[in-house]
Amino acid sequence: xxxxxxxxxxxxxxxxxxxxxxxxxxxxxxxxxxxxxxxxxxxxxxxxxxxxxxxxxxxxxxxxxxxxxxxxxxxxxxxxxxxxxxxxxxxxxxxxxxxxxxxxxxxxxxxxxxxxxxxxxxxxxxxxxxxxxxxxxxxxxxxxxxx
Numbered sequence: 001x002x003x004x005x006x007x008x009x010x011x012x013x014x015x016x017x018x019x020x021x022x023x024x025x026x027x028x029x030x031x032x033x034x035x036x037x038x039x040x041x042x043x044x045x046x047x048x049x050x051x052x053x054x055x056x057x058x059x060x061x062x063x064x065x066x067x068x069x070x071x072x073x074x075x076x077x078x079x080x081x082x083x084x085x086x087x088x089x090x091x092x093x094x095x096x097x098x099x100x101x102x103x104x105x106x107x108x109x110x111x112x113x114x115x116x117x118x119x120x121x122x123x124x125x126x127x128x129x130x131x132x133x134x135x136x137x138x139x140x141x142x143x144x145x146x147x
Contacts, residue, residue, distance in 0.1 A: 030138075031108060031111070031116035031118055031131045031138070032106050032107065032108055032118050034052070034131055034138050034140075035106075035116075035118035035129040035131050035140060036103075036106050036118070036120070037052075038052045038053070038129070038140045039100070039103070039120075039127070039129060039140075039143065040100045042086060042089050042090065042143070043089070043090055043093045043094075043098060043100050044090060044100075045086055045087055045089070045090030045091070046086075047083065047086060049086060050082045050083075050086060052138075052139060052140055053082075053139060053140050053141075054066075054132060054134050054139035054140065054141040055069045055078070055082060056069060056070050057132075057141050058140070058141055058142065059141070059142045059143075059144070060085075060089070060142070060143045060144070061143070061144055061145060062144060065085060068081070069081055069082075102122045102123055103120040103121070103122045103127055104120060104121050104122075105119075105120060105121045106118065106119075106120045107119055107120075109128070114132065114133075115130050115131060115132040115133075115141070116130070116131045117129070117130055117131075118130075118131060122145070124145055124147070125145045125146050125147035126145065126146045126147075127143070127144070127145055128142070128143075128144050128145075128146055129142065129143050130142035
């Protein structure tokens with residue numbers, strides 16, 4: 001009878017361990033998809049991408065956009081900032097000869113309970129995107145190119 005209990009405990013342990021591993025794999029695959037979709041929407045200038053970015057802490061290409069955003073006193077000014085940022089990002093991306101098709105090998109670089117770093121290769125360097133959780137929602141908190 002003791003043998004059955006030991007096997008039952010071992011099976012339960014192994015099952016729970018594989019569940020955690022499966023959850024991590026699903027979360028990181030989802031983070032890659034989320035990061036890529038957010039970047040591509042931003043590059044196209046899609047206004048709907050605004051809800052996918054963590055504006056109060058957002059950094060982009062080495063600039064702390066979140067600090068500027070947080071200093072704005074009203075919701076109207078913050079909305080204008082977001083709209084202008086998205087438009088400017090897309091314009092700069094296109095005028096710089098950027099194409100979302102140039103970004104390949106999308107993958108998770110690091111993953112922990114706080115965030116996931118996603119990377120993709122491009123002719124201009126390695127694109128890194130940090131996906132964090134805020135109020136139980138995934139948000140992009142950083143987009144950078146590392147040369």
